[in-house]
Amino acid sequence: MLFIDGTFLKGRFKCILLSTTAKNGNQGLHLLAYAVVDSENYDNWLWFLEHLRSIVQSTRELTFVSDQNVGLMEALPKAFPTSNHFFCLQHLKGNLRDKVSGGGFSNNYRERMVWLFQEYAHSPTIALFNQKLEWQLNGFPCVHAVAAINRSGRCIDEFVDYYFHVAAFGKSYEEAIHPIPTSTRLEYENSANFDILPPPTKRQPGRPKKRQIRSRGEQVRMIRCRKCEKLDNHNKKSCKETLA
CATH class of the missing domain: 3.30.420.10 (Ribonuclease H-like superfamily/Ribonuclease H)
Incomplete structure (x- = not known):
C-alpha cells in the first residue's frame, strides 16, 4: 500500500x-x-x-x-x-463534515455522522458493513432522514412505501362500501336465538343517598329562608338560626 x-x-x-x-x-x-x-x-x-x-x-x-x-x-x-x-479516510471525513455543515444540522448531529462513517469504513467485511448500516437506518430519526434525502437532491417519494402513496389510498376505496342493514339489530350467525340482556345489578348496603353529590364548580340554587330571612341553600325546617 x-x-x-x-x-x-x-x-x-x-x-x-x-x-x-x-x-x-x-x-x-x-x-x-x-x-x-x-x-x-x-x-x-x-x-x-x-x-x-x-x-x-x-x-x-x-x-x-x-x-x-x-x-x-x-x-x-x-x-x-x-x-x-x-x-484517505481523514480527507473523506473532512469532506463529509463540510457537506453537513449548516443547512439545519446541529454540531452533535454532524459529529455523529462523521463517527458513523468512520465505523463503516473500519468494517473488515461487506457483511459487517451492511449490518452496521442496517442497524443505523433502523434507529435513524425521521426528521434527520428527511433532511438528508432533501440535501441529496432525490425525491422523498422514492423512500416511501407504495401503501402510503395517494394512489394506494384511492384503490382502497374503489369497491362499494355497503351500509349496515339495521342499526338496532345486526344480523349474524344464530342471531334469532340470542338476546342482549342488561348486566346484573345488586343493591348496595345501607340507605340510599337522597342528596346528590355535586361536582366541583357546579352552581347551587339559592333560596331565602322564611325563618332567618337569609339567602342560602337551607329552608325554614333545616334552619339552625336561633331567634332572639
Whole structure:
C-alpha cells in the first residue's frame, strides 16, 4: 500500500511537495519518493508517477491511497493502469463534515455522522458493513432522514412505501362500501336465538343517598329562608338560626 499526497510548502517560492510513503516490515511508514514542483496538476503528477513506476515492481499488485486530487486521479490510471486506488479516510471525513455543515444540522448531529462513517469504513467485511448500516437506518430519526434525502437532491417519494402513496389510498376505496342493514339489530350467525340482556345489578348496603353529590364548580340554587330571612341553600325546617 502506497500513500501519495501533495503538500503546499510555505516559503519564498510557494512550491508543492509531491511525496509517496509506504509501510515497512515493522508496520511503520517510510518515505519512498518525493519531488518539488510548481503546482499540483495533471502533468506534474504524471511525471512524478512515471518516475515512481521505475523504482517499484510492476508485477506486484499496488494499492494507492490519496486525497482525490483532480490531477492525481487523472494521472494515476495512466501510470499504473492495473493498480487499486483508495481514498484517505481523514480527507473523506473532512469532506463529509463540510457537506453537513449548516443547512439545519446541529454540531452533535454532524459529529455523529462523521463517527458513523468512520465505523463503516473500519468494517473488515461487506457483511459487517451492511449490518452496521442496517442497524443505523433502523434507529435513524425521521426528521434527520428527511433532511438528508432533501440535501441529496432525490425525491422523498422514492423512500416511501407504495401503501402510503395517494394512489394506494384511492384503490382502497374503489369497491362499494355497503351500509349496515339495521342499526338496532345486526344480523349474524344464530342471531334469532340470542338476546342482549342488561348486566346484573345488586343493591348496595345501607340507605340510599337522597342528596346528590355535586361536582366541583357546579352552581347551587339559592333560596331565602322564611325563618332567618337569609339567602342560602337551607329552608325554614333545616334552619339552625336561633331567634332572639
